[in-house]
Structure formats: C-alpha cells, structure tokens
Amino acid sequence: MKSDVYSFGVLVLEIISGLRNRDFYETDGAEDLISYAWKLWKDERPLELLNPVLRNDYSRNEVTKCIQLGLLCAQEDPADRPTMATIVLRINRHSAKLLMPKRPAFVFDSRTDGRMQNKGLELDQSTTQSTPSSINEVSITELYPR
Numbered sequence: 001m002k003s004d005v006y007s008f009g010v011l012v013l014e015i016i017s018g019l020r021n022r023d024f025y026e027t028d029g030a031e032d033l034i035s036y037a038w039k040l041w042k043d044e045r046p047l048e049l050l051n052p053v054l055r056n057d058y059s060r061n062e063v064t065k066c067i068q069l070g071l072l073c074a075q076e077d078p079a080d081r082p083t084m085a086t087i088v089l090r091i092n093r094h095s096a097k098l099l100m101p102k103r104p105a106f107v108f109d110s111r112t113d114g115r116m117q118n119k120g121l122e123l124d125q126s127t128t129q130s131t132p133s134s135i136n137e138v139s140i141t142e143l144y145p146r
Contacts, residue, residue, distance in 0.1 A: 003078075004084070005073045005078075005081045005082065005083070005084060005087070006073055006074055006078075006105070008073050008084070008087070009034075009069070009070040009071065009072065009073025009074040009081075010033070010034065010070070010073075010074060012066055012067075012069060012070035012073070013033055013034065013049070013067070013070040013071075013074075014033065016049060016050060016051065016063060016066055016067060016070070017033060017036075017037070017049050017050070017051055018051030018052075018053060018054075019033055019051075020033075021033040021034065024036070034071075034074050034104050034105075035104075036049070037049050037067060037070065037071060038071060038101075038103065038104055041067065041068075041071055041101065046063075046064055046067045046068075047060065047063060047064065049067060050063055065090070065091075065098065066091075068098050068100075068101060069082075069087060069090060069091070069098065071101035071104055072098065072099060072101045073087070074101075074104035074105060075101065075102055075104055075105065076102070076103065076104060076105035080102065
C-alpha cells in the first residue's frame with residue numbers, strides 16, 4: 001500500500017511539472033524529478049517546478065499543496081507517508097494543514113555523489129592505457145535509482 005502512495009506522489013509531481021520521472025534529464029544538479037522537486041522545495045522555490053504551460057492559469061496555494069503532497073508521498077520511511085484516505089482529505093479541504101516533508105527516498109544531489117574517487121591509487125603499469133573499469137581487479141558498481 002505504501003509503494004502505491006509513493007507512486008502516487010511521483011505521478012502528482014509529473015503532472016505538475018509536465019516532466020516524466022523516467023525520462024528526467026539532469027537539471028540544476030538533480031538526477032531525477034523527485035530530487036529536483038526536493039531541491040526546489042528546500043530552496044523555497046517550489047513553483048519553479050510548475051509546467052510553463054500552466055504558469056498563467058493556476059492557484060499558487062493549490063500547486064504548492066500538491067507539490068507538498070507529492071513530496072510527502074515520496075518520504076523515505078513508509079511510515080512517514082500519508083495514507084490515500086489522508087491524501088483525499090487534504091486535497092478536498094482547503095483548511096487542512098499539511099506536515100512539512102522530509103528528504104524523500106532516493107534523492108541524489110548530483111551524478112558524482114556516492115562515487116568512488118581515485119585518491120592516489122597507483123594502477124599496475126602492465127594495464128592498458130585506457131581507463132580501467134576496476135582497480136586491483138575489484139569491481140566497482142555504481143547504483144542509481146530508476
């Protein structure tokens with residue numbers, strides 16, 4: 001059930017931005033739509049996420065509430081994600097107060113975060129001149145979310 005809530009949050013952010021999370025390109029140091037939305041939220045610029053097509057016809061409060069709901073649905077700890085009943089209640093009531101979102105799951109600030117860096121390791125001189133895919137015959141795997 002909580003994975004459905006996470007997916008709903010991603011869908012809300014996709015609708016507001018007009019961007020697909022799967023096809024998201026690196027923007028402003030973010031690798032995916034959730035990271036980008038989180039960065040804008042932290043920088044107190046959430047409305048920059050809004051699809052430019054909608055910029056002339058929107059309610060500032062409604063869009064901000066939807067972005068906040070999308071980020072709440074994408075929280076790292078499933079216990080911090082709202083239920084669908086809570087989401088429906090929050091969408092339908094204008095006076096309903098929302099919690100402030102924490103850092104969502106799978107947020108990466110840039111493509112270089114988490115990568116191993118060559119810190120003075122000398123490579124075996126018998127290797128070819130091309131860049132090695134591993135150091136000391138140990139595989140290096142870089143993981144990125146979908």
